Amino acid sequence: MSQRIALTVQGAVMEVSPGIRPYDLELTPAHAVACKVDGEVVDLTRPLERAGAVDFLTFDDDEGKRVFRHSSAHLLAQAVKRLWPQARLGTGPALAEGFYYDIWLPEPLQESDLEQIERAMAEIVAEDLVIERVELEREQALALFAERDEPFKLEIIRRLPEAAVISAYRQGDFIDLCTGPHLPSTGWIKSFRLTNVSGAYWRGEETNPMMTRIYGTSFPEPAQLQQFFERQEAAKRRDHRKLGRELDLVSFFDDAPGFPFWHPKGQQLYRVLEGFSRDLQQQNGYQEVSTPWIYRVGLWQRSGHWDHYRDNMFVIDRDDQLMGLKPMNCPGHCLLFGAKTRSYRDLPLRLAEYSPLSRYERSGTLHGLFRVRGFHQDDAHLFVGEEQIGAEMKRVLELVDIVYRAFGMRYDVVFSTRPEDFLGDLSLWQQAESELESVLQRSGLKYRVNPGDGAFYGPKLDFHVIDALDRRWQCATVQLDFQLPVQFDLSYTDQEGKVRRPVIIHRAIMGSIERFLGILIEHYAGAFPLWLAPEQVRVIPITDGQAGYAAAVQGALRERGMRSAIDASNQKLGYKVRAAQLAKVPVMLVVGARDEAQGTVSVRSREVGDLGPRAWPDYLQELVSSAQAPLT
């Protein structure tokens, strides 16, 4: 057989015999875990039959990482089957940071069982079992998994489209339904650890059986596993629940689960943040209002919340009347808009509100400041004419950019379209979606479409900010609403005297201010920039001989609106400096006898350390100007 095929391997053209495995090509890098053949990710052991382009993937590529972790999930499943033959396999995907496998077991696992599973996994790695791809006809696949008594796998096969290629991967006595690709053998998984177990419903539905989900992570090199755990520790040190307590910002009590108690410092921080938003919005033509927090149920029925959001509402039953605490401000703002005749001259009408909102969240979902039951948003509803949507959306996108830039955060945009559980008629939805999409395209922002994830009343844009540890958080949300104006029969008179229906843009930029503060705590690791820090300056007299001078320094700081404290404790300087560093106060002003005599303050920066003495009234001006909010 002299027939040869031409391959373009990593850009280099070569001729090979058909059927060769990518793994056996001369150019295969030592660290390859999978490869791409004409763009399709495949096993290193998949025979190459036709001419094409071959590119290799290593663990450093996201797709390569996925292959590695997916094979790790199979390894986990095989180990569990060895230990518990009655285990039934669900699904086991790769995650960004590792993998999991959902497995049905007669008895739920405990964390202490993980060690013996890890041991069984290590044995399978030592056996270095070849991982082999098998393609099956539908009937063969059904027969195979029926014989192996894997009901969940059978369910998956039955749901596969007619035309689907059904494949399975075999390693030793273990075989799993899987599209792959996988590593060539189990011996490649040099370094892994199981991290935790939890319950998870089959296919994510509460009515389905509860599976045991086992999480783990894996790497080609032990050092990488070590680094992974170090990163986890770093994230743990920044946890806002821990820092919130340590920095005396916020706490929770059993008596009010899901409702934060803001301590003086936390409340200060909160007010600076809210003030920043308030000033910015005022400059941008928003008008702040304050509306009730309890409404009769009729309002919620009219707004659609009763049908679509009731499970998330706190409801009060008084005097045979149902009342609901507001989870959102929109219906109140609609009442205000509709309370008088409006003309095109009033539009866009931008109503902002920072009032308390409450949402009933199931107990298991509460999570520090990230998921609470009582919170506030930097919320606004923009009542606009249809022709104003584009221009107004553009202004909102600009505002979002200003806010996130102020905190040095990058962000992604997600465009979510019509969900199954939608209100109103299809044509209005289509109009709203195309309107939003064209604004997005003109803005030049990069965005991703998330079909079916919109609110029940309209399509939306979600903004995911990226924090200092590269984690993504959903904060801003901008929702176009063609439905609520109909429910509330809102109207305005246009230039020609015709009555027209306004459109509502719901928008929040920080989203929940509580949650945003939690994100900021983690983003800054509690070391807030000067303009945000609840205590901006700590004055540290070296001995109590400088009590009077320290008080004078603080007096001057107060006069210029700087937030400060004096550490008059009976301690040595080193102790007070340490205390201020641990409290993450950005600026320390050490005042000793020398400073008092010379009219100076000895400045210490939280980040840089000792900056030496500075002439006092001059330095105050410098401090004040560097404490300005980054408004532009």
Place this chain on the structure above:
RNA sequence: GCUGACGUAGCUCAGUUGGCAGAGCAGCGGUUUCGUAAACCGCAGGUCGUCGGUUCGAGUCCGACCGUCAGCUCCA
């Protein structure tokens, strides 16, 4: 809400086969008056999450509830 784990002083944690509830830090008092990340001595601080059960005796064993944590689900 569901699965699993956890709940001891303000914080971090120890507490043996069921037998007198402990430490460090923080706090308070005193001594020291000190120049850039922890001076010294002393004092005080707990209904061991709550309620019930087993036991001569429960922080420890059992049950229910509450809360927290890791997830599921949901979402700002």
